[in-house]
Amino acid sequence: MNDLSIALEMIHKNYEKYKEPIPIIKEFVMGYRWFMVSDTNDRLSMSLRVGQEKDFGEYEKILKSLIGRPADDCVYDLIKRSDPELRTIAACLCNLLSKPFNSADRLKDRGIIRTEGRIFDFDVKDKKVGIIGYGLYNEVFLGKCKEFHAFDFRDPKGILNYRIGNETKVYPENIYWHLGDNALEHKDVLESLDIVIMTGCTIVNNTYKDILKACKNTKIRGIYGPSAELCPEYLFDLGYNYIFSASVRDKEAYYKSTFAAIPEGMDLSYMDCYELGRI
Secondary structure (H helix, E strand, O other), X not given: XXXXXHHHHHHHHHHHHHOOOOOEEEEEEEOOOEEEEEEOOOOEEEEEOOOOOOOHHHHHHHHHHHOOOEHHHXXXXXXXXXXXXXXXXXXXXXXXXXXXXXXXXXXXXXXXXXXEXXXXXXXXXXXXXXXXXXXOOHHHHOOOOOEEXXXXXXXXXXXXXXXXXOOEEEEOOOOEEEEOXXXXXXXXXXXXXXXXXXEOHHHHOOOXXXXXXHOOOOOEEEEEOHHHOOOHHHHHHHOOOEEEEEEEOOHHHHHHHHOOOOOOOOHHHHEEEEEEEEO
16 A cells, blocks of 8 residues: 555645644444545545455454544554555545645645536547546537547446347447456557546555556546545646545535435535646
8 A cells, every 4th residue: 555655645744734633533434335434523535445345343343443543543554554455444544634635725725726516628529538437427428529438347237238129239329338347458448548537446446556557648637536535636646637526515414315224326416526637
């Protein structure tokens, strides 16, 4: 988890610059999709649950040992263990530590512009584009670009619909599908793309840097989602030039939705969404 150590060093510089107190851990939530952590100021950050995980009993013991401690100490503790099954926790804590510095004023002070919502103000016409973690950018890309490639760990039965009659049709249409494995299995495709937007869960499963390197000819290199709340200057320095992220605005309202017997599945409606770019 050396990459998270580097990110944490940059985050610490912001704590020193703005004389911000280090957040103290209040609680964790292991949701059916998201891993979450909140501090004593009720700020909440999250990471998608991907990759390896321990049995719940072992996870519970580790998480309880972190409650009441400064968030940065917790990250250092997890990094020292060099255990990939603890990466989700460490990544989520780094998101929480980054949160106080993602306001528009503090970002502008560091040469980063924040705009509210998701506009994606880039020309996609005649471009080959790819989404790693299918779903969110369909209305931006589908039918508007030269080629639309979708990469996802889910296998075809988790995404595709088959209409079987005298002929068989596959839906959604007009998408080049790369399903059931890591996007890095398709480096030849990644090299050909003009625009690539990848889910922030690539930070959690530690594939984001290798995917970025594989996108050799890509002009717009983006990362998106609540899992990408991580220190933006760290991500920009790696080579990203577009970030879309989101922050829960009301923890208890979001919890109520998450813990409902029938979850709403409208996560972003409980979040302040924003795009980031360097000035």
